[in-house]
Amino acid sequence: MEKLAMLYEGKAKQMFKTARKEELIVHFKDDATAFNGEKKGQIVDKGIINNKITNFFLKMLNQAGIPTHLIKELAARETLVKAVEIIPLEVVVRNTAAGSLAKRLGLPEGTKLERTVIEFYYKNDELGDPLINQSHIELLELATPAEIATLTKLASKINQILSTFLAARQVDLIDFKLEFGKTSAGEIILADEITPDTCRFWDIESREKLDKDRFRRDLGGVEAAYREMYKRITGQKWQ
Numbered sequence: 339m340e341k342l343a344m345l346y347e348g349k350a351k352q353m354f355k356t357a358r359k360e361e362l363i364v365h366f367k368d369d370a371t372a373f374n375g376e377k378k379g380q381i382v383d384k385g386i387i388n389n390k391i392t393n394f395f396l397k398m399l400n401q402a403g404i405p406t407h408l409i410k411e412l413a414a415r416e417t418l419v420k421a422v423e424i425i426p427l428e429v430v431v432r433n434t435a436a437g438s439l440a441k442r443l444g445l446p447e448g449t450k451l452e453r454t455v456i457e458f459y460y461k462n463d464e465l466g467d468p469l470i471n472q473s474h475i476e477l478l479e480l481a482t483p484a485e486i487a488t489l490t491k492l493a494s495k496i497n498q499i500l501s502t503f504l505a506a507r508q509v510d511l512i513d514f515k516l517e518f519g520k521t522s523a524g525e526i527i528l529a530d531e532i533t534p535d536t537c538r539f540w541d542i543e544s545r546e547k548l549d550k551d552r553f554r555r556d557l558g559g560v561e562a563a564y565r566e567m568y569k570r571i572t573g574q575k576w577q
């Protein structure tokens with residue numbers, strides 16, 4: 339499958355058309371941004387690692403009955419996916435307080451949450467992706483109540499599958515962000531990526547951060563953390 343015109347360029351990925359209108363190619367870049375693009379940089383080989391990890395997780399989720407946009411991995415940085423209409427919501431799932439939740443609720447980072455928290459953010463660069471609730475989603479007609487219920491159910495199931503898999507690899511899944519899309523038939527499927535850019539991964543014992551927070555917070559060892567997650571998730575040596 340050949341890449342045709344670029345459809346869209348985001349902070350970490352490019353999307354290309356293909357000869358089939360129902361299929362697109364995602365290209366994973368090494369570019370990294372944080373704080374809505376205020377901080378910019380590069381993480382060497384991030385695109386390769388994120389492509390591999392996303393393929394691994396989406397395949398695993400597909401096998402567990404979660405519908406996803408994955409068709410197949412094409413190259414080191416490229417994957418063929420189903421074209422969908424992206425639902426303009428970021429669905430964040432949290433098991434432990436960190437980042438914006440720790441700040442908003444005044445909980446010390448690392449506090450285990452008694453129940454899983456699921457949040458919705460409105461994907462809108464101009465507004466800075468604000469946290470919104472179900473009433474807001476319905477008001478803006480971003481999703482119907484039935485669709486919100488489906489998103490919540492899928493997010494919760496994905497959390498169970500990923501948390502269990504990662505715990506067996508000595509990784510605590512602190513929180514993560516998902517995006518969903520709608521197929522032309524109206525089915526809601528998981529889209530986008532699941533990577534150290536979009537998840538918080540902490541070593542279960544040492545609580546060492548193995549994700550993009552190393553870049554966001556200038557902690558150093560960014561590339562090493564991405565490679566470590568590649569190894570733990572795929573079980574393969576890095577290159």
Ligand code: C5P
Pocket residue numbers: 428430436437438439467513514515535536537538550
């Ligand atoms: O910053 P915050 O604590 O709200 O992030 C929660 C989770 O969602 C983190 O795992 C972060 O990596 C992810 N996230 C993301 N893209 C965003 C915002 C958050 O992947 N635009």
